[in-house]
Amino acid sequence: MNGSNLALILYDGDCPLCRRSVAILRRLDWFGRLTFQSARAVAELPVTIPPLDPGRLLEEMHLLTPDRTQVHHGFAVVRWFAWRLPLLWPIAPFLIFPGIPALGQRIYLWIARHRFELVPCQDGVCQAMRVR
Numbered sequence: 001m002n003g004s005n006l007a008l009i010l011y012d013g014d015c016p017l018c019r020r021s022v023a024i025l026r027r028l029d030w031f032g033r034l035t036f037q038s039a040r041a042v043a044e045l046p047v048t049i050p051p052l053d054p055g056r057l058l059e060e061m062h063l064l065t066p067d068r069t070q071v072h073h074g075f076a077v078v079r080w081f082a083w084r085l086p087l088l089w090p091i092a093p094f095l096i097f098p099g100i101p102a103l104g105q106r107i108y109l110w111i112a113r114h115r116f117e118l119v120p121c122q123d124g125v126c127q128a129m130r131v132r
Contacts, residue, residue: 006035007084008046008064009077010057013038017115018061028085033066060112074112075104 009025012018022036037044039057046052046064048071056062060074072080079101082092094100111118 005066007033007066007080008068009034009036010039010045010052010062010064011036012058012061012115013040015115017111017118021061025081025085028081028087030086031084033084060108075101075108078104078108 009022011022025034026036039045039054039062042054045054045057046068048064048068052062052071056073061077063072063077063080064070065072079092079095082088082095095104
């Protein structure tokens with residue numbers, strides 16, 4: 001499968017929690033539907049309409065669909081994964097219940113804002129710039 005047939009996940013490559021999440025997603029991606037790229041590699045970001053905002057990419061994980069016509073972010077990425085990664089299929093239907101997307105996004109944003117404290121970097125200090 002070539003890269004144009006894969007969903008592209010843009011994540012904070014300097015974030016330990018984000019890197020661990022990507023490692024888990026790689027293991028769950030049995031059908032090879034995903035490819036990953038650090039959003040910090042600004043010069044290598046794909047061209048999209050509208051253009052991707054590099055600052056926003058560091059606030060939430062983003063996913064470009066394989067046809068590159070849609071961009072999902074935050075909890076919407078989790079929902080997208082749930083329908084496509086077999087081990088997540090059992091929870092996928094619950095993620096569309098009324099109220100769950102809004103609650104999920106709030107939880108996702110809280111985790112994203114606190115990600116450097118949740119998974120300490122080296123000796124409890126992370127060298128990456130925190131997004132505020």
